Amino acid sequence: MGGLLPLIEHGIKKPVWDCRMCGQCVLHSTGMTCPMTCPKTLRNGPCGGVREDGHCEVVPEMRCIWVKAHDRSQHMPLLPRSWREEFDHLRPPVNNALQGQSSWLNLLNGRDRVTPPGWAASEAHA
Amino acid sequence: MSPTSPNAFEVLCQTRTRPVVTAEFPSFDGGTLDDIRAAAEKLAPWVDAINVTDNPAAHAHASNTAMAIALTQLGFNPILQVVCRDKNRLAIQSDIVGVSMFGVQNICALTGDDVTAGDEPEARRVYDLDGPQLIKVATIMGTGMYLSGRKMKTAPHLFVGAVENPTAPPLEYRAERALKKVNAGARFLQLQIHYRPEQLEAFIAACVANGVAERAAILPTVCLTKAARALSFMNDSVPGISVPAATIERVATSVDPKEESYQLVRELAEHALSIPGVAGLHITDFRHDDSVRRLTEDLAIGPRFEEQHAHSA
Numbered sequence: 158m159g160g161l162l163p164l165i166e167h168g169i170k171k172p173v174w175d176c177r178m179c180g181q182c183v184l185h186s187t188g189m190t191c192p193m194t195c196p197k198t199l200r201n202g203p204c205g206g207v208r209e210d211g212h213c214e215v216v217p218e219m220r221c222i223w224v225k226a227h228d229r230s231q232h233m234p235l236l237p238r239s240w241r242e243e244f245d246h247l248r249p250p251v252n253n254a255l256q257g258q259s260s261w262l263n264l265l266n267g268r269d270r271v272t273p274p275g276w277a278a279s280e281a282h283a
Numbered sequence: 284m285s286p287t288s289p290n291a292f293e294v295l296c297q298t299r300t301r302p303v304v305t306a307e308f309p310s311f312d313g314g315t316l317d318d319i320r321a322a323a324e325k326l327a328p329w330v331d332a333i334n335v336t337d338n339p340a341a342h343a344h345a346s347n348t349a350m351a352i353a354l355t356q357l358g359f360n361p362i363l364q365v366v367c368r369d370k371n372r373l374a375i376q377s378d379i380v381g382v383s384m385f386g387v388q389n390i391c392a393l394t395g396d397d398v399t400a401g402d403e404p405e406a407r408r409v410y411d412l413d414g415p416q417l418i419k420v421a422t423i424m425g426t427g428m429y430l431s432g433r434k435m436k437t438a439p440h441l442f443v444g445a446v447e448n449p450t451a452p453p454l455e456y457r458a459e460r461a462l463k464k465v466n467a468g469a470r471f472l473q474l475q476i477h478y479r480p481e482q483l484e485a486f487i488a489a490c491v492a493n494g495v496a497e498r499a500a501i502l503p504t505v506c507l508t509k510a511a512r513a514l515s516f517m518n519d520s521v522p523g524i525s526v527p528a529a530t531i532e533r534v535a536t537s538v539d540p541k542e543e544s545y546q547l548v549r550e551l552a553e554h555a556l557s558i559p560g561v562a563g564l565h566i567t568d569f570r571h572d573d574s575v576r577r578l579t580e581d582l583a584i585g586p587r588f589e590e591q592h593a594h595s596a
Contacts, residue, residue: 196408197367198410202415206396207448211453214396214523250372275423275431275433279426
């Protein structure tokens, strides 16, 4: 199961979203646009280098992932409102230990929501 | 300055008794402490804090931490810029706690230009944290613990800020992104160099509406240049900066491009300071003459004008 599930997940999500198998999927909160395809792997919005035409600082021929994500989170049909609202949430640092794992499994067992204790403490505090 | 009490820049960002003025320190590629002192003495009388950059435009220079420690030891007040491009979360945290032991308090978190903007595009880009995450990590460190939750011996006094670009797409999202940064702990926001007053106005208005302008000191940025070529260069080569063709034309066709460049910046600065919600000004200087002094004097801003503001208040 541990070996098969990531394969199945990758087989589906790679062609559709260019999934990078970070193992902690946030697609639903980013307008169904994978932030790990941003050359800087930014998970909290666009950097300041976005070109005037909305294209990427690093890959000029590519539309900025976050320009796309922002647009889609607002306008994509059938996206639940709670998902749209999650766009503005502060997503924690990537847990690099989950790379390559199935995010479906990590969603079910809650591992994708575990944050470092310092982060968790400050969230509890806020 | 005691490492545990707020520094003058922090106090001013909070009280806003007069406009806050910051400026960018030049990059160093060798030299001595005397060179650092000489450069700081040229800037310090006119500004409230000095930004030390972190490998700007993805070019290696003397490290941000070394420069910030030097400035602090020489009696100046630095703002340590930290970018996410070059170091992972471990290295960034050790840098911050390290400089804090020398009395460096002001931290400005940036995503950072990509390695492809620099002269070593073959380098591995890191971005283990992103800008908003870095703000939060620095804020957590100010409570006396690392991201891991491990306690420090003493909590460093940190005043954390960030940057935002009011003129990069998606324009309508930039103030929300600023809010995300303020929610993460940013208490000052130094903006990207701008040449589009109308976009700055829209951004500030949105920051007033969503509370950012009240919770963080917003400092728009102007860039002192000498010629139209510098403007064209920024427009073509610096990620996230666009300069209207008419602005470049204005400088290019003037009888005295150097003076016209100054007047352009003066107008941009004057306009920025006139917008309700703006707390001050950040100045970058590629002229390397006495223009920082001239600008702050012409606008009557900065530490030299403390008393005047006290009287008029």
